[in-house]
Amino acid sequence: MDSQTVAVRQQAEVAHHEGAHPYYLRHHFETVEQQKEAVSFGMWLFLLTEIMFFGGLFMAYLLYRNWYYDAFVSASNTLGIGLGTTNTAVLIVSSFTMAMGVYCAEMRNKRGLLLSLSATILLGLVFLGIKTIEYHDKYTEHHIPGASFSIEDFVHPQDKRDVALAPDVAQHAQIFFFLYFAMTGMHALHMVIGISILFALLYRASKGAYTSGHTSTIDNFGLYWHFVDIVWIFLFPLLYLISRHPLH
């Protein structure tokens, strides 16, 4: 270590002890802005890997829907459009409350931050609750792929307007439901992880963290939560909506 490096390090030490820079500015960054930029860049890189992760699932859905079109249409129409729309609205409002949380942290408004995080947790739990009802419906209808799967609803549809599928074609509905559970399940797992982190953030926020100028943790969690919202924004039309008027 040459003398110049030593001098620079000593200066940094002095600045650190004299409180010349905020306590949360790490030594390897020059300014708080630079640190913020690096932190949010890192979070975006993580989100890019998430895009590719969900991208693979979307790609599989695209191909299989093209391949087994009739079975996908029939299977998609068994999903409850009302519950799906409600859940979309719930998730969008939770994104809004999370954005308000980020705003409150920036404004150093602790009460507002606690309220926003609590509202986000509540809405996240409502989303998972509605999802549980939907999963339970699939269970009672024997629409979960596997040994207990029944093609009955597709071979002899209750609604006379629905097209009756041949038994071998109806089997392909299992692929739709496999992708349905894989995609919504992976999305729900992200929600469960998000809600767990929200509880930790809420606890730390109640101790006064995030409302004294250092908001990066809240900012980054906001990015994660909005990303999960975006995944649902695409899952909703693809799984629930686009098969209402099949091309026959």
Next chain:
Amino acid sequence: MSHPTLEDAHAKPHIVGPKVYGLILLALLCLTALTTGIAFVNLGVFSPIVAIAIAVIKMTLVILFFMHVKYSSRLVMLTVAAGFFTFLVLITMTLSDYISRAWGLW
């Protein structure tokens, strides 16, 4: 008049207020109602196209305002764009293989 300095390039982060967030929330909820409503209209081949188009608009609103990309540095904008570009490569390359696999076999 002073010239812009390096400090301005690292300008203070733009704080997005409740007013903008509220408007975006309203727009997103309206678009959700719209996409659900349109699902009951027979648009033929355009059904999925319209649904995806509305989803892309909603995503853009979330990314630009809720995720602050509109107010972020070019580095972040480029990173986001790179992500979607890579995703489109995944879709196009796979589909081009899927479509052309049987060419010349009949």
